[in-house]
Structures are given as C-alpha cells and as structure tokens.
Amino acid sequence: MSWPIPVFIKIEYPKPISWRLWLPTLAAVAAGAAGAVLLIWPHGKSTQTFQFWATLIGAPLVACALAFGIRLNDWEDEQTDAEECEREQQRLRGMWREWTxxxxxxxxxxxxxxxxxxxxxxxxxxxxxxxxxxxxxxxxxxxxxxxxxxxxxxxxxxxxxxxxxxxxxxxxxxxxxxxxxxxxxxxxxxxxxxxxxxxxxxxxxxxxxxxxxxxxxxxxxxxxxxxxxxxxxxxxxxxxxxxxxxxxxxxxxxxxxxxxxxxxxxxxxxxxxxxxxxxxxxxxxxxxxxxxxxxxxxxxxxxxxxxxxxxxxxxxxxxxxxxxxxxxxxxxxxxxxxxxxxxxxxxxxxxxxxxxxxxxxxxxxxxxxxxxxxxxxxxxxxxxx
Incomplete structure (x- = not known):
C-alpha cells in the first residue's frame, strides 16, 4: 500500500552518430553513385566535358548528402522525443513530489x-x-x-x-x-x-x-x-x-x-x-x-x-x-x-x-x-x- 506513484522508465537517448561507421558507408555510397554514372553514361559520348565531370562528382556528393541527411533527421527526431519524454517525466515527478x-x-x-x-x-x-x-x-x-x-x-x-x-x-x-x-x-x-x-x-x-x-x-x-x-x-x-x-x-x-x-x-x-x-x-x-x-x-x-x-x-x-x-x-x-x-x-x-x-x-x-x-x-x- 505504498503511494500510487508510477515507476518512471529510464529515458534512452540515441547514441551519437559514429563517424567510424559512417565514413566507410559514405565511401561505399559515393563509389556506388560514381559507378552508376559511368554505367549509364551514353556509349561514345565524350567524357571530356563539364557535364560528365559535374555528374561524376556531383552524383556521389548528392547521394552521400541524402543518405547522411536521412540518418541525421532520424537521430534528431529520436533526440527530440527523448528530451520531450525527459521533460514530461520531470514535470510528473515534480507534481508527485508536490503531492507527497x-x-x-x-x-x-x-x-x-x-x-x-x-x-x-x-x-x-x-x-x-x-x-x-x-x-x-x-x-x-x-x-x-x-x-x-x-x-x-x-x-x-x-x-x-x-x-x-x-x-x-x-x-x-x-x-x-x-x-x-x-x-x-x-x-x-x-x-x-x-x-x-x-x-x-x-x-x-x-x-x-x-x-x-x-x-x-x-x-x-x-x-x-x-x-x-x-x-x-x-x-x-x-x-x-x-x-x-x-x-x-x-x-x-x-x-x-x-x-x-x-x-x-x-x-x-x-x-x-x-x-x-x-x-x-x-x-x-x-x-x-x-x-x-x-x-x-x-x-x-x-x-x-x-x-x-x-x-x-x-x-x-x-x-x-x-x-x-x-x-x-x-x-x-x-x-x-x-x-x-x-x-x-x-x-x-x-x-x-x-x-x-x-x-x-x-x-x-x-x-x-x-x-x-x-x-x-x-x-x-x-x-x-
């Protein structure tokens, strides 16, 4: 018959993004994007043009930005949710503390x-x-x-x-x-x-x-x-x-x-x-x-x-x-x-x-x-x- 105070679970914050894991991942994404550019480049079309090099360099950068941006957005959502849960727990604890x-x-x-x-x-x-x-x-x-x-x-x-x-x-x-x-x-x-x-x-x-x-x-x-x-x-x-x-x-x-x-x-x-x-x-x-x-x-x-x-x-x-x-x-x-x-x-x-x-x-x-x-x-x- 203790007080009806709920047990608050520990808030798990997302782990920081590890560059040790993401650098190889981004390198693989960049290599894949560059390979795709070479694969789909029209046969016989000159590769000594600005368009070719802009595509060959830009495509990997865009692919890496998209991949990392999606992961960063997910991490920020998880971080925001954890912070909101932490604030809500602190508010509820404060109300229970005032009650007791x-x-x-x-x-x-x-x-x-x-x-x-x-x-x-x-x-x-x-x-x-x-x-x-x-x-x-x-x-x-x-x-x-x-x-x-x-x-x-x-x-x-x-x-x-x-x-x-x-x-x-x-x-x-x-x-x-x-x-x-x-x-x-x-x-x-x-x-x-x-x-x-x-x-x-x-x-x-x-x-x-x-x-x-x-x-x-x-x-x-x-x-x-x-x-x-x-x-x-x-x-x-x-x-x-x-x-x-x-x-x-x-x-x-x-x-x-x-x-x-x-x-x-x-x-x-x-x-x-x-x-x-x-x-x-x-x-x-x-x-x-x-x-x-x-x-x-x-x-x-x-x-x-x-x-x-x-x-x-x-x-x-x-x-x-x-x-x-x-x-x-x-x-x-x-x-x-x-x-x-x-x-x-x-x-x-x-x-x-x-x-x-x-x-x-x-x-x-x-x-x-x-x-x-x-x-x-x-x-x-x-x-x-």
Missing part, C-alpha cells in the same frame, strides 16, 4: 506521556529515559482519581499550554481523537472542553469534533488534501476507564495547534500506509519524493517489531558510518495505545526543535499496516537576552 509534500502546518505541539514530562530528554543521542517496557503507566498526578477528574485535569493542562496563542484567534475547531472507552463519553469530553475554553480563553469561540484516535492516518491524509482555513487544536488522548481491571495501554495525550499557514512552524507531511511486502518500495518513495536533500535525522517507532525498526533504519541510512538514530518509544512510554502514534508525532516535533526531518513510524492496535510519516520539527524557541 503536502502537509499540515503545525504552529505548536505538545506531548503529555504518563511516564515523563521532560520531553527534551528524548533529543539526546544517549538519553537517560525511564524503562517501562511492557508496562501500563498512569499519570502520577491523577493516581487513584476518577476518569472525570483525569479528563478535566488533562484538558486543563493542554488548553493552558496553548492559551496565549489560542487567545489570538476568534474561532478555533477542537478535534478530539479518543480511545474507544473515552469515545463512549464524548458528550462529557465536549462539555469539558467548552467549559475550560470559557474559563481560560473566554474571547475564543470553540467548536468541538470527536472521533477515534485510531483513524489518525486517514484524518491527516484528508486534511492535507483539504483547503481548511480554520485554526484547529487537535487533542489525542488515551485514558483508562474507571471500570477497567487490566489496562492495555499507558495513559498519555498529544496536542497540535494547526493553522492554514505560518512563517515559522513545523509540519506533518502526507503519511503512508505500508505492509511488509511494500515497505521497501514505500521507503524508496519517501526518500525520492518527500524528504528534502538532507537525510532523515531521526526515526521514531511505537508498536513496531524490532526487526521492522532495524530494517527501516537501515533503508533510510545513506552513509553506513553515519546511520540514522532510532528511538523505540515503547521502551520508555510503556504499552502503546490508540493515540500512541499522535504522541510519537508530538514528541518528535517538540523534542527535536530546529532539527532536520524526522520519520515517525507506528501501527494502530490490531492493525497490520505500518504508518510512516515524515515531519519537520517545530522551530527553535526565540530567546530574549
């Missing part, structure tokens, strides 16, 4: 994993991160509290994080991406968002949409192909339900403030869904069409097998001596859930401010395809002296 590089303009992003609130630590090559493999982690500040309290506390943290920027807009669409249990309480989530907006950013009108966090790739794909003039706050969250005895994922959330355009912003490019059979083709398309000339600086993985992450990292590495660094987020964040892809995107954008392009790879729960998404991290924060 369509993106969401992210003015700001924030990750809220349960395991740590020090997102900048993920940027270090040898980061000392918590070890939570195969564990389900909850937020320290809400242990033992009901879901309603955790929901309100989390939304308050997120809206407060973006409040200054949100206050600059008259209207904002809030898109909630929730786990299955939280989707059953979508009305409560909506009311809580409206209440918190009214308290923290009273001058901004918000409209709330609710959908499943599992449809992240489909949603991003629709958005990059849509001209959306609205400012949008995307909140992806996975919270434990009160009645759960065993938890299948770690709690966490991510938020993205998306605008139609901005001079200084990060970006989430068109994602790709890929199976194991099409992974190699998909990665080659990302490198050829989507990623700028500089190499991918870092690859982030969640809900990926180690063999898959190794294969992907090897495929995107240009220089074996300077391989792309990988981050296996599940080792630090614990068991992944439906919003883990969003959380990985937010961590990569926030932790790697000012860095080069990043590749984020994840898989939805009970889903076979891998999702590959190239991002440009947020710009460095301005510092005042």
């Amino acid at each position: 590089r369509r993106h969401l303009c992210v003015l700001d992003a924030a990750a809220f994993p349960a395991s740590t609130d020090e997102i900048a630590r993920f940027a270090g090559a040898k980061a000392d991160l918590p070890g939570n493999s195969d564990r389900s982690i909850t937020f320290d500040w809400v242990k033992g509290r009901a879901t309603a309290f955790r929901r309100a506390r989390l939304l308050h943290l997120i809206v407060r994080r973006f409040a200054d920027t949100l206050a600059l807009h008259k209207e904002v669409i809030v898109t909630l991406m929730l786990d299955d249990a939280s989707l059953g309480h979508d009305v409560a989530w909506t009311k809580e968002v409206m209440r918190i907006f009214g308290h923290l950013v009273p001058g901004t009108t918000c409209h709330v949409e609710v959908q499943s966090a599992k449809g992240s790739v489909q949603w991003i794909t629709r958005q990059v192909d849509t001209v959306d003039p609205a400012t949008r706050l995307v909140i992806a969250a996975q919270l434990w339900a009160d009645e759960e005895q065993e938890h299948e994922f770690s709690e966490g959330a991510a938020a993205f403030l998306i605008t139609p355009s901005a001079a200084q912003a990060g970006s989430i490019c068109r994602p790709m869904a890929s199976t194991r059979d099409t992974l190699e083709t998909g990665l080659s398309q990302i490198k050829a069409y989507q990623v700028p000339p500089e190499r991918l600086a870092l690859a982030w993985f969640t809900r990926c097998e180690e063999a898959e992450s190794t294969a992907i990292r090897s495929a995107v590495t240009e220089d074996p001596k300077d391989s792309t660094v990988e981050r296996l987020l599940d080792k630090s964040l614990g068991l992944p859930g439906p919003a883990s892809g969003w959380i990985a995107l937010a961590i990569a954008m926030e932790a790697m401010r000012g860095a080069g392009p990043q590749l984020v790879v994840w898989r939805d729960p009970a889903s076979e395809p891998l999702y590959l998404c190239t991002i440009s991290p947020l710009p460095q924060k301005e510092t005042t002296v």
Whole structure:
C-alpha cells in the first residue's frame, strides 16, 4: 500500500552518430553513385566535358548528402522525443513530489506521556529515559482519581499550554481523537472542553469534533488534501476507564495547534500506509519524493517489531558510518495505545526543535499496516537576552 506513484522508465537517448561507421558507408555510397554514372553514361559520348565531370562528382556528393541527411533527421527526431519524454517525466515527478509534500502546518505541539514530562530528554543521542517496557503507566498526578477528574485535569493542562496563542484567534475547531472507552463519553469530553475554553480563553469561540484516535492516518491524509482555513487544536488522548481491571495501554495525550499557514512552524507531511511486502518500495518513495536533500535525522517507532525498526533504519541510512538514530518509544512510554502514534508525532516535533526531518513510524492496535510519516520539527524557541 505504498503511494500510487508510477515507476518512471529510464529515458534512452540515441547514441551519437559514429563517424567510424559512417565514413566507410559514405565511401561505399559515393563509389556506388560514381559507378552508376559511368554505367549509364551514353556509349561514345565524350567524357571530356563539364557535364560528365559535374555528374561524376556531383552524383556521389548528392547521394552521400541524402543518405547522411536521412540518418541525421532520424537521430534528431529520436533526440527530440527523448528530451520531450525527459521533460514530461520531470514535470510528473515534480507534481508527485508536490503531492507527497503536502502537509499540515503545525504552529505548536505538545506531548503529555504518563511516564515523563521532560520531553527534551528524548533529543539526546544517549538519553537517560525511564524503562517501562511492557508496562501500563498512569499519570502520577491523577493516581487513584476518577476518569472525570483525569479528563478535566488533562484538558486543563493542554488548553493552558496553548492559551496565549489560542487567545489570538476568534474561532478555533477542537478535534478530539479518543480511545474507544473515552469515545463512549464524548458528550462529557465536549462539555469539558467548552467549559475550560470559557474559563481560560473566554474571547475564543470553540467548536468541538470527536472521533477515534485510531483513524489518525486517514484524518491527516484528508486534511492535507483539504483547503481548511480554520485554526484547529487537535487533542489525542488515551485514558483508562474507571471500570477497567487490566489496562492495555499507558495513559498519555498529544496536542497540535494547526493553522492554514505560518512563517515559522513545523509540519506533518502526507503519511503512508505500508505492509511488509511494500515497505521497501514505500521507503524508496519517501526518500525520492518527500524528504528534502538532507537525510532523515531521526526515526521514531511505537508498536513496531524490532526487526521492522532495524530494517527501516537501515533503508533510510545513506552513509553506513553515519546511520540514522532510532528511538523505540515503547521502551520508555510503556504499552502503546490508540493515540500512541499522535504522541510519537508530538514528541518528535517538540523534542527535536530546529532539527532536520524526522520519520515517525507506528501501527494502530490490531492493525497490520505500518504508518510512516515524515515531519519537520517545530522551530527553535526565540530567546530574549
């Protein structure tokens, strides 16, 4: 399920005309023409005339000119066709490159994993991160509290994080991406968002949409192909339900403030869904069409097998001596859930401010395809002296 980009065949240009081959050919043509003149010259007619010598010399020249002219015309036609095909391929490649590089303009992003609130630590090559493999982690500040309290506390943290920027807009669409249990309480989530907006950013009108966090790739794909003039706050969250005895994922959330355009912003490019059979083709398309000339600086993985992450990292590495660094987020964040892809995107954008392009790879729960998404991290924060 890689992108439907056609395979462009290599344009074969005609080989230059070889004089080593054509000189003997032209000599044979000239000799044949001269022989024909001698053969058809009337018997008994004088050969000491201007007409005879003009014909004897002119006929071979005309024959050679015709033979070489026909070959040169064919060569020029082949050359012109090849050049036109090359230009058309470049035009089509440019259109596909523009298509793959369509993106969401992210003015700001924030990750809220349960395991740590020090997102900048993920940027270090040898980061000392918590070890939570195969564990389900909850937020320290809400242990033992009901879901309603955790929901309100989390939304308050997120809206407060973006409040200054949100206050600059008259209207904002809030898109909630929730786990299955939280989707059953979508009305409560909506009311809580409206209440918190009214308290923290009273001058901004918000409209709330609710959908499943599992449809992240489909949603991003629709958005990059849509001209959306609205400012949008995307909140992806996975919270434990009160009645759960065993938890299948770690709690966490991510938020993205998306605008139609901005001079200084990060970006989430068109994602790709890929199976194991099409992974190699998909990665080659990302490198050829989507990623700028500089190499991918870092690859982030969640809900990926180690063999898959190794294969992907090897495929995107240009220089074996300077391989792309990988981050296996599940080792630090614990068991992944439906919003883990969003959380990985937010961590990569926030932790790697000012860095080069990043590749984020994840898989939805009970889903076979891998999702590959190239991002440009947020710009460095301005510092005042």
